[in-house]
Amino acid sequence: MEFKWLQSFIVAAQTCNFRTAAQQLHLSQPSITVHIQQLEEFLHVQLFKRERNRVQLTEAGKLFRLEAQQMLLQWEQSIERIRLVSKGIHEKIIIAMTPLMVETILPHVLYQFINDHPALEISILVEDSAKIEDLVHQHQAHIGISLLPTRYRHWHQELLIESPLELVIPLDAYDDETGAYIDYEELFQTYTLFTHHHPTIWNELLHNLRENYMLTRQVSISQSYVVKRLIKDGLGMSFLPRMIVRKERMEGRFNIVPFEGFSLPNVPVYLFYKESTNVPNDLLELLLTRNYL
Numbered sequence: 001m002e003f004k005w006l007q008s009f010i011v012a013a014q015t016c017n018f019r020t021a022a023q024q025l026h027l028s029q030p031s032i033t034v035h036i037q038q039l040e041e042f043l044h045v046q047l048f049k050r051e052r053n054r055v056q057l058t059e060a061g062k063l064f065r066l067e068a069q070q071m072l073l074q075w076e077q078s079i080e081r082i083r084l085v086s087k088g089i090h091e092k093i094i095i096a097m098t099p100l101m102v103e104t105i106l107p108h109v110l111y112q113f114i115n116d117h118p119a120l121e122i123s124i125l126v127e128d129s130a131k132i133e134d135l136v137h138q139h140q141a142h143i144g145i146s147l148l149p150t151r152y153r154h155w156h157q158e159l160l161i162e163s164p165l166e167l168v169i170p171l172d173a174y175d176d177e178t179g180a181y182i183d184y185e186e187l188f189q190t191y192t193l194f195t196h197h198h199p200t201i202w203n204e205l206l207h208n209l210r211e212n213y214m215l216t217r218q219v220s221i222s223q224s225y226v227v228k229r230l231i232k233d234g235l236g237m238s239f240l241p242r243m244i245v246r247k248e249r250m251e252g253r254f255n256i257v258p259f260e261g262f263s264l265p266n267v268p269v270y271l272f273y274k275e276s277t278n279v280p281n282d283l284l285e286l287l288l289t290r291n292y293l
Helices: 003-015 018-025 029-043 059-086 106-116 129-137 184-190 202-212 224-232 246-251 281-289
Strands: 048-051 054-057 091-097 120-126 143-146 156-169 193-195 218-220 238-241 255-257 266-273
Touching: 003 018, 003 029, 003 059, 018 029, 054 059, 091 129, 106 120, 106 281, 129 143, 129 266, 156 224, 156 281, 193 202, 193 224, 193 238, 224 238
Parallel strands: 091 120, 091 143, 193 218
Antiparallel strands: 048 054, 143 266, 156 238, 156 255, 156 266
């Protein structure tokens, strides 16, 4: 069995069109046809049903498609390992993380780990939490760090951090050294409230805010780093996880206002990976024991 047979079969199985498969692989259509025929002869089974100008997978073809995808993945992983070893790297770990964690000290933690472990290569994919589980499931990432827990019960999952929310407002809006009374109603009527930069907490949070205060302006923004920039520019306020305002708090770039209107939810971040994934223990221990607040 040749690699090009498998490659042609997988693309043809995805498209159910030999011409389209040929275009994607930059081959001629007769080449795709020959590859499929050679593969069928090798396996002694019919993989496609040919009806006029259309092709469809047989039941055997549907089964072999799963096997072929696994073989192709194993092939690519083996080639990748050989290339890494030639560079003196013995292992590669791909971490898919939510953009929220880019705003924490996690990138610096990983950078230090890479320096201390030159034989281990770490790559980082920054993706929305809703996509991270699929990246791990499809072998495009080894570890997921997400605002959403995994749905797969047999995967390893840990609560990486649970960060309190804090009310963040522009720098000149409130002087926390004077101990002056905070009029939350005035704040919510004065400043635009930036919302929905977390996939799970904002519906309940907005419900509680509307029950207690008159909200004049709200703008939904999907990424917290954009929210932080707008607050620094004095354009509004929001509730942000403490772990992502650590640096700005130390540098005095905006004000953190104590909020006593009602109990604020915490923001959980989950770390998960498949049972079959070999995660270095020292990397796992570093991620799980680091103080991100």
